[in-house]
Structure formats: C-alpha cells, structure tokens
Amino acid sequence: MVISKNMESLVAGSSVIRKLFEEGLQMAQVVGKENVYDFSLGNPASPVPDEVKAAINDVLANNSEAYVHGYMKNAGFDETREAVANHLNKSFAMDYDKDDIIMTVGAAGAMNCIFRAMLNTDDEVIAFAPFFGEYKNYAANFGGKLVVVPASLPDFDLNLDELENKITEKTKCIIVNNPNNPSGRIYPKETIEKLNEIIVKAEEKVGHPIYVLCDEPYRELAYDNTPVPYIPSIIKNSIYIYSYSKTLSLPGERIGYLALSKEADGYSELIGALVVANRCLGYVNAPSLFQLVIGRCQDVGVDLDFYDRNRKLLYNKLTELGFEVVKPEGAFYLLVKSPFEDENEFVELGKKQHIIMVSTTTFGCPGYVRIAYCVDYKMIERSISAFERLAIECNIR
Numbered sequence: 001m002v003i004s005k006n007m008e009s010l011v012a013g014s015s016v017i018r019k020l021f022e023e024g025l026q027m028a029q030v031v032g033k034e035n036v037y038d039f040s041l042g043n044p045a046s047p048v049p050d051e052v053k054a055a056i057n058d059v060l061a062n063n064s065e066a067y068v069h070g071y072m073k074n075a076g077f078d079e080t081r082e083a084v085a086n087h088l089n090k091s092f093a094m095d096y097d098k099d100d101i102i103m104t105v106g107a108a109g110a111m112n113c114i115f116r117a118m119l120n121t122d123d124e125v126i127a128f129a130p131f132f133g134e135y136k137n138y139a140a141n142f143g144g145k146l147v148v149v150p151a152s153l154p155d156f157d158l159n160l161d162e163l164e165n166k167i168t169e170k171t172k173c174i175i176v177n178n179p180n181n182p183s184g185r186i187y188p189k190e191t192i193e194k195l196n197e198i199i200v201k202a203e204e205k206v207g208h209p210i211y212v213l214c215d216e217p218y219r220e221l222a223y224d225n226t227p228v229p230y231i232p233s234i235i236k237n238s239i240y241i242y243s244y245s246k247t248l249s250l251p252g253e254r255i256g257y258l259a260l261s262k263e264a265d266g267y268s269e270l271i272g273a274l275v276v277a278n279r280c281l282g283y284v285n286a287p288s289l290f291q292l293v294i295g296r297c298q299d300v301g302v303d304l305d306f307y308d309r310n311r312k313l314l315y316n317k318l319t320e321l322g323f324e325v326v327k328p329e330g331a332f333y334l335l336v337k338s339p340f341e342d343e344n345e346f347v348e349l350g351k352k353q354h355i356i357m358v359s360t361t362t363f364g365c366p367g368y369v370r371i372a373y374c375v376d377y378k379m380i381e382r383s384i385s386a387f388e389r390l391a392i393e394c395n396i397r
Contacts, residue, residue: 006140020356031354037383038356039371042181042332044249046306046374052248055296059289068289074279076103076257076286080295084257087298088240092230096259102274103257103286107217107243109278110258111138114173114213114239116281117273119144124170128158129364130182130335132215135175147171151365156183156326156335158191160198167202167210174199177215178228182363182370183335184328186222189229196235209237209265217243217256218331220302223311226329237264244294246332246374247302255290307332310373310380317384322396332374335360339394343369349393353386 001008020040028036059068075081081098088094104110115125121143127135129151136146147166152159158176176195179186199210214231219242222228232238243256260271278285285291314334318325324337336357338346343359346369350357357369373380 020358023351023356027351027354027356034382036354036356037379037386039373039375039383040356040358042246042372042374043251044246044332044374045376046249046303048249049297049300049303051300052250052293052297055293056289058296059292063292068292070288072285072288072291074285075099075275076101077288077291077295080291081257083295083298084259088259092233094230094233094261096261100261100271101257101259102271102278103255103291104278105283105286106245106251106254106256107215107241108134108138109254109281109283109286110241110243110256111135111213111215112141112281113258113274113277114211114241115139115142115144116277117270118172118211122170123172124168126163126166126171126174127364128163128176130156130180130360130368131175131364132177132181133362133364144172145170148364154326156180156185158187158195160191160194163195164198164202167198167206169206169208171202171206171210173211173213175213175215176231178231179216179218179222179328179330181218181331182333182358182360182368183326183365184331184333185326186226186228186329189227189234192229192231192234199235199237203237211264212238214238214240216241217246220247221304221307221332222330223304223308224329228330232259232261236261239264244290244297248294248297248300250290253287253290255287255294257286306377307374310375310377313377313380314371314373318387321387321391323387323391326368332372334371334373335368336371337368339396341367343367346394350390352393353390355383355386355390 078098081101084101085096085098088096119142123144124147125139125144126147128149139146149159149162149166203210212235219228232240240259245251315325326335328334340346347357347359357371360368360370
C-alpha cells in the first residue's frame with residue numbers, strides 16, 4: 001500500500017458534499033445547468049463587495065511588488081493584525097493588540113494550527129452535533145479524537161446536559177460554531193454563560209485548561225436582528241476563529257485569522273506555538289495580497305439582504321409544500337427533516353428531480369438534509385416546481 005493507513009480512512013470517508021457537488025456538475029452536462037438545482041456547497045453567490053475590489057487595486061497600485069507578494073512575519077503583516085485587533089476591540093469591547101492575532105489560511109487553517117499546537121495522540125476534541133464534518137479529519141491530522149455531543153432536538157441548541165458526561169482528562173478543546181452550520185441556529189448569551197459554568201467546573205476537576213474554539217465564519221449572517229454573543233468576552237479560555245470566505249464572498253482566497261486574549265491560561269506558551277504551527281504545517285503564512293486587502297476592509301459588511309431573501313423564499317415555499325423545515329436564524333443553510341427513516345432515500349429522490357441536497361449523517365445528526373441557499377435567487381425560483389414534484393413523490397402533498 002502506497003498511502004498511509006491514516007489516509008486510507010480519510011479517503012474512504014472523503015467529503016460527501018464535494019462528491020454531490022461534482023455529481024451536480026455531471027448532471028448539468030446532461031440536462032442543462034439551468035435545470036439542476038444544486039444546494040450542496042456553501043459557496044457564496046453574493047457578489048464580492050466593491051470595497052474589496054477597490055482595496056485590491058489600492059494595494060497593488062501603492063505598494064512594491066516585493067512587499068505585496070513577498071514573505072512577512074509568520075503571524076502576518078503587522079498592519080493587518082493591528083487592523084483586526086482594533087476592529088475586534090471596537091466591536092466587542094475587547095483588549096487585543098496585534099500580537100494576539102495570527103493571520104491564517106481561512107478558518108480551516110486556523111483550526112489545524114490550533115490542533116497542531118495543542119493535541120497529543122488520543123487527546124479529545126468535543127463537538128456539538130450537528131457540526132461541520134471536517135472537524136473529525138482536522139483533529140485526526142494530529143492524533144486527536146473527535147467526541148460528539150448528540151444534537152438537542154428539536155431546538156438544535158447546545159446540548160449542555162450531555163456535555164458534562166463527555167468531558168474527560170483528555171479533553172483539550174470544545175468547538176462552538178455560532179451561527180451553526182448546518183442548522184442555522186444562533187446560540188444565545190444565556191447558553192454560552194451556562195457553557196462557561198460547566199467548563200470552569202470541569203477545568204477544576206481535570207486539572208488543566210479546556211479551550212473553547214469559537215468557529216465563527218458566519219457571524220455577520222444573523223437574521224431578524226438576532227444577537228450573536230462574542231464568546232471570548234464570556235469564556236476566558238477561548239480562541240476566536242474567523243474567515244472572510246462567507247462575509248466577503250472570498251472562499252477561494254483562503255484568508256482568515258485566530259485571536260487569543262492575553263487573559264487565557266498559558267497565553268505566552270500557546271501564542272508562540274500557534275505562530276510556529278502556522279509555519280510548520282506548510283502554509284508558511286496566509287496569502288499576502290489578501291492579508292493587505294482585508295486589512296483595509298474591516299468595516300465592510302455582508303450583503304445580508306441577499307441571503308435573507310433566499311432564506312425566506314425557500315423556507316416559506318418548502319413549509320407550504322408540507323416539508324418539516326428548521327427555520328434558520330443565521331448562516332445560509334436550512335435543514336429539512338427527511339420523510340423517511342433513512343435520509344439518503346430522500347437525497348436520491350431529490351436527485352431524480354435534479355435537486356442536490358446533503359445528508360446530515362456526516363454532520364453527526366442523521367434524519368435531515370442540508371440545503372445551502374447561498375445561491376442565485378432565480379435558481380431557487382426555478383427549483384420550486386421540482387420541490388413540488390418531490391413532495392408528491394414523498395407522499396406529503
């Protein structure tokens with residue numbers, strides 16, 4: 001066998017979402033792109049903001065090529081890290097400085113840096129279902145084990161009652177993705193405060209810090225003025241993880257950051273390890289051009305109306321058709337309860353109508369499908385007749 005045993009298991013469990021996305025492309029070649037309704041991938045269709053395009057031109061026009069395209073400190077450009085720190089301080093009354101910020105290759109890069117810096121073989125990382133399926137692979141990259149807290153149904157809040165039973169001496173981190181992919185749930189301040197109480201007691205019991213990884217690439221995608229609490233202002237041992245992929249429609253540019261408050265236990269040791277991890281994982285540094293670009297775009301907001309319009313159309317229409325739908329409070333995903341015990345049967349029936357949906361088994365929450373509504377509004381309009389036929393196929397209409 002040429003590949004490692006670790007890669008054997010990763011290849012066997014390769015991303016279902018990516019496979020469905022590719023299946024949708026193949027389907028489009030047969031029936032035409034306009035007749036395929038691909039809701040598989042969280043690839044934002046909202047236009048890149050004009051301010052970002054202007055920043056790209058400004059960076060290229062007013063700096064030397066050696067500066068724009070060259071190496072910098074492994075943690076990132078000082079000016080960008082300063083801009084990020086100032087933005088967080090202004091937004092959330094924090095006290096970061098540039099040395100608390102590390103520019104990363106998106107939120108995924110940030111999480112891999114954290115696991116590289118913190119995990120020993122068989123250490124545990126806790127995730128609340130439903131969760132982004134790649135968490136398991138990221139932890140496994142460094143010998144870690146993902147421990148799953150079952151979903152809280154039907155509200156999809158954090159299942160704190162089950163959490164206490166999952167924490168052991170091997171627990172290093174707890175991931176909180178807020179707003180959540182795939183449920184669209186926003187965990188309120190009261191829930192985060194209860195989580196903090198549990199963690200403080202658990203830290204005393206196990207004798208070491210337990211860090212909360214605040215995975216928040218969808219922070220600005222919060223509807224109906226629903227507040228998203230800033231977890232590091234509530235939980236001391238938090239590492240904040242952010243990506244510009246969703247808010248600025250830049251998924252392919254792979255730009256994000258992590259932030260660690262000096263109040264966190266083991267700060268000096270940990271921040272140094274995170275910087276080195278950023279380098280030794282092979283990234284060396286986050287993309288230079290887009291570090292400089294997002295440094296100029298800290299106050300550029302997401303086009304929330306673009307996604308909210310899609311959310312309302314899809315939620316209202318599917319509900320009218322008789323589907324049981326979880327109303328999303330944030331992000332750009334919608335969960336539909338499968339009419340069948342095995343949601344894969346629902347997925348396959350959807351394909352017959354050229355609808356591409358994702359089973360939530362890989363999210364740790366079987367029985368539902370995920371629909372990513374970060375697509376063109378007209379595609380959703382075209383898909384409604386296909387959903388009508390699907391409802392008839394499922395005997396719910």
